[in-house]
Amino acid sequence: MTTIFYSSNTGTTRRYAELLSEKTGCPCLPLDKWENAETDDAVFLGWVFGGDIQGLKQMKETGLPLRAVGAVGIMAQDKDAVREKNCPDLPFYFLPGAFDLKKLKGMYKLMAGMIVKVIKNKLREAPNEESEKILGFFENGIDLFSEDALAPLVEKLTA
Ligand SMILES: Cc1cc2nc3c(=O)[nH]c(=O)nc-3n(C[C@H](O)[C@H](O)[C@H](O)COP(=O)(O)O)c2cc1C
Incomplete structure (x- = not known):
């Protein structure tokens, strides 16, 4: 089994x-x-x-x-x-x-915020559609x- x-x-x-x-x-x-x-x-x-x-x-x-x-x-x-x-x-x-950011607590919420910052910085240097999409997932939920x-x-x- x-x-x-x-x-x-x-x-x-x-x-x-x-x-x-x-x-x-x-x-x-x-x-x-x-x-x-x-x-x-x-x-x-x-x-x-x-x-x-x-x-x-x-x-x-x-x-x-x-x-x-x-x-x-x-x-x-x-x-x-x-x-x-x-x-x-x-x-x-x-x-x-x-x-869903609302479901996150503690370390995971902080980490998600950091990921958003990293993606935004990367996008400033090199805009691309895929990263825009992922940023949308993290910011708006999916x-x-x-x-x-x-x-x-x-x-x-x-x-
Ligand atoms: C802090 C954090 C980091 C994440 N990193 C990744 C990642 O590297 N790659 C990915 O595909 N998804 C990533 N995700 C998205 C989660 O894998 C996704 O939300 C997953 O459905 C969570 O499963 P659960 O609801 O069972 O906890 C991350 C989510 C959080 C909160």
Whole structure:
């Protein structure tokens, strides 16, 4: 049996994990409850923060065999770099995330403010459409959650 473990800050990754669970029949659990699972192997879904998949290191430390990794983020153009940095040897799925400044607290809120500043500085030096778009996501919020984006991972787990 496979268990879906996840790490989520504002709920989007949890939403994907619960939908994946519904579609595959595999149970899902937050990563910090991994010791409660009786499972042969794992799928991990984590949100992307500064190019890192949150929780993946801890997931690997459990020693459970990993069948696949899902990365939930709002910068789809960086997905190859995220894969290369975090898990080049595993089946990898990028899932479009959501961003809402109102849901952020503490360090994450500060970091989001810093990201906005960095993007604005970069845009002053070199205007480009992609960065304008990402800046809009961070400033105005965005919800890119997509049931369709989950289909390849559902197929992998049910094939
Ligand atoms: C401080 C911060 C940094 C982020 N950095 C990235 C990033 O490097 N790449 C990306 O694709 N998304 C980034 N995001 C967007 C999140 O990955 C996205 O909002 C995700 O859906 C959050 O998942 P959650 O709702 O499960 O916490 C960042 C969000 C925050 C708050």
